[in-house]
Amino acid sequence: MIVIRDIHLPIGFGEEDVIRAVRREGFDIRKGGFNFEKLSLDARRKPRLQYIASLSFSAGSDDKEQALLSHSKSRKASLYLPQKYSFPIEGSLDLKHRPVVVGAGPGGLFCALTLAERGYAPVLIERGRSVAKRTADVREYWDGGRLKPDSNVQFGEGGAGTFSDGKLHTQVKERSGRIRRVLEVFADCGASEEILYWNKPHIGTDVLKTVVTNLSEKIRKLGGDILFETKASGIIISDGKLVGLSCDTPEGKRLIKTEAAVFAIGHSARDTFSMLDEAGVPMTAKDFAVGIRVQHPQDEIQLAQYGCVDYGRLPVADYKLTARAGDGRGVYSFCMCPGGQVVDASSEEGMIAVNGMSGSKRDGRNANSAIVVSVSEKDYVNENFSGKAYMGRKPLLGLEFQRSLERAAYRSGQGRIPVQLLGDFKDRRLSASFGDVVPDFCGGYGFGDLNAVLPTVICRALIDGFEHFDHSIHGFGRPDAILAGVESRTSSPVRIERDERFESPLKGLFPCGEGAGYAGGITSAAVDGIKVAEEIIRRYRPYGSEGH
Numbered sequence: 001m002i003v004i005r006d007i008h009l010p011i012g013f014g015e016e017d018v019i020r021a022v023r024r025e026g027f028d029i030r031k032g033g034f035n036f037e038k039l040s041l042d043a044r045r046k047p048r049l050q051y052i053a054s055l056s057f058s059a060g061s062d063d064k065e066q067a068l069l070s071h072s073k074s075r076k077a078s079l080y081l082p083q084k085y086s087f088p089i090e091g092s093l094d095l096k097h098r099p100v101v102v103g104a105g106p107g108g109l110f111c112a113l114t115l116a117e118r119g120y121a122p123v124l125i126e127r128g129r130s131v132a133k134r135t136a137d138v139r140e141y142w143d144g145g146r147l148k149p150d151s152n153v154q155f156g157e158g159g160a161g162t163f164s165d166g167k168l169h170t171q172v173k174e175r176s177g178r179i180r181r182v183l184e185v186f187a188d189c190g191a192s193e194e195i196l197y198w199n200k201p202h203i204g205t206d207v208l209k210t211v212v213t214n215l216s217e218k219i220r221k222l223g224g225d226i227l228f229e230t231k232a233s234g235i236i237i238s239d240g241k242l243v244g245l246s247c248d249t250p251e252g253k254r255l256i257k258t259e260a261a262v263f264a265i266g267h268s269a270r271d272t273f274s275m276l277d278e279a280g281v282p283m284t285a286k287d288f289a290v291g292i293r294v295q296h297p298q299d300e301i302q303l304a305q306y307g308c309v310d311y312g313r314l315p316v317a318d319y320k321l322t323a324r325a326g327d328g329r330g331v332y333s334f335c336m337c338p339g340g341q342v343v344d345a346s347s348e349e350g351m352i353a354v355n356g357m358s359g360s361k362r363d364g365r366n367a368n369s370a371i372v373v374s375v376s377e378k379d380y381v382n383e384n385f386s387g388k389a390y391m392g393r394k395p396l397l398g399l400e401f402q403r404s405l406e407r408a409a410y411r412s413g414q415g416r417i418p419v420q421l422l423g424d425f426k427d428r429r430l431s432a433s434f435g436d437v438v439p440d441f442c443g444g445y446g447f448g449d450l451n452a453v454l455p456t457v458i459c460r461a462l463i464d465g466f467e468h469f470d471h472s473i474h475g476f477g478r479p480d481a482i483l484a485g486v487e488s489r490t491s492s493p494v495r496i497e498r499d500e501r502f503e504s505p506l507k508g509l510f511p512c513g514e515g516a517g518y519a520g521g522i523t524s525a526a527v528d529g530i531k532v533a534e535e536i537i538r539r540y541r542p543y544g545s546e547g548h
Contacts, residue, residue: 126229170527172523331465334487336368344417498518
């Protein structure tokens with residue numbers, strides 16, 4: 001295969017445009033005879049926009065391709081060496097019981113899939129419900145029903161990402177082919193093949209539900225079992241090693257014996273963190289960020305980023321913003337959802353947390369994003385920071401800080417998402433009505449005072465951030481921008497310690513993914529799940545193989 005990089009294509013390009021661009025590099029290709037490897041929109045010279053592409057094609061044989069390259073004067077062409085994922089060599093130790101994966105988010109799903117593909121017959125347990133049942137529970141809650149602590153935006157098949165924008169781009173750099181494998185699995189399970197080459201791939205919550213269901217079915221067909229409404233409520237230790245899990249199920253307690261348990265529990269499994277801490281599993285506090293979520297008209301973001309509003313030929317515009325507050329704290333946008341909704345993402349009664357969500361078409365009226373401020377353990381143990389010094393087991397203090405913010409949000413919104421216009425937030429007054437920005441929420445909302453939810457130092461940093469961001473995107477600091485709180489779950493405030501072989505000091509326990517502190521999104525969590533599965537493969541032979 002030959003790859004040509006840095007091909008410039010016009011907005012609204014067609015196949016003939018691609019063929020002409022390749023011919024300018026000295027190569028002839030036929031219609032349908034090429035594949036995109038990368039495609040991104042270049043908006044640096046707006047409103048003069050263009051696409052930049054890398055594409056590959058075959059000349060029929062290695063010899064012909066070498067000959068073409070040797071005669072070519074193009075500096076953009078080279079041999080294409082695609083990254084190919086390969087499984088590790090199996091180990092020699094025998095598994096006495098099936099490996100168990102705790103949590104059916106992206107880390108747990110890809111860990112279980114990788115094990116199942118090699119014949120390890122994993123048992124995947126998930127405290128929440130299947131996508132279909134979970135979706136019904138979430139809709140009922142958003143419509144004013146009661147929150148179900150184990151079936152909500154945070155818990156259930158697919159993890160928190162199921163109700164999100166479904167972003168797949170990641171800062172992880174690796175050459176093992178794992179990222180490509182994740183994207184290929186998603187595409188095979190129903191996502192658009194555009195995710196294989198688009199620079200900022202996303203799936204959307206509507207399609208993600210189908211993808212996750214198909215991924216789970218793939219695990220089952222390969223010999224894995226998935227047990228929903230099954231929560232790991234205790235770990236059983238013998239001679240310093242994990243030998244089993246005690247689980248809560250609708251039928252009562254259940255013991256699952258295993259000597260290899262992967263904990264891919266997600267960042268909101270607070271009771272599980274407490275259980276592991278009480279069992280003596282080493283953990284440390286980790287920095288994270290808290291703040292609010294803001295809504296602007298999507299047309300405004302489109303115009304700022306592209307110099308025009310064109311939904312027919314251009315992708316829906318996003319943004320990524322960073323700044324330093326006056327006190328030096330980092331302020332940044334997080335989990336930006338173009339054309340999406342702000343959702344009630346609570347998972348504990350008497351608390352409110354928000355998140356963002358977009359469909360595959362990103363065709364909602366508003367853009368929304370978290371605007372958050374970095375915090376660390378030294379902040380929330382300082383009474384001057386939040387008015388309360390959080391005491392107790394140090395690794396878990398961040399969880400209590402998050403909970404305090406979510407309780408304050410619940411009080412401020414009287415049980416609903418507290419909402420305040422940016423201008424009123426700056427002036428520390430309650431909002432009485434909306435301006436020109438029309439709210440777009442999933443879940444109940446009402447006007448509240450976000451200054452009473454967040455520590456003063458965080459509020460000041462947010463105001464500084466909005467002033468900086470208004471210079472980058474004109475109108476970002478508009479007084480009628482809609483703020484909602486509280487954005488408290490940007491990442492896990494805890495890291496479960498593990499060594500270079502992905503194992504906890506408690507032998508047999510393998511921390512994994514975002515909740516354990518080793519990932520920061522769908523793709524990175526999925527990659528971490530694959531890495532943990534690889535370590536189990538390197539160590540053990542498949543359960544039930546000859547020799548047992």
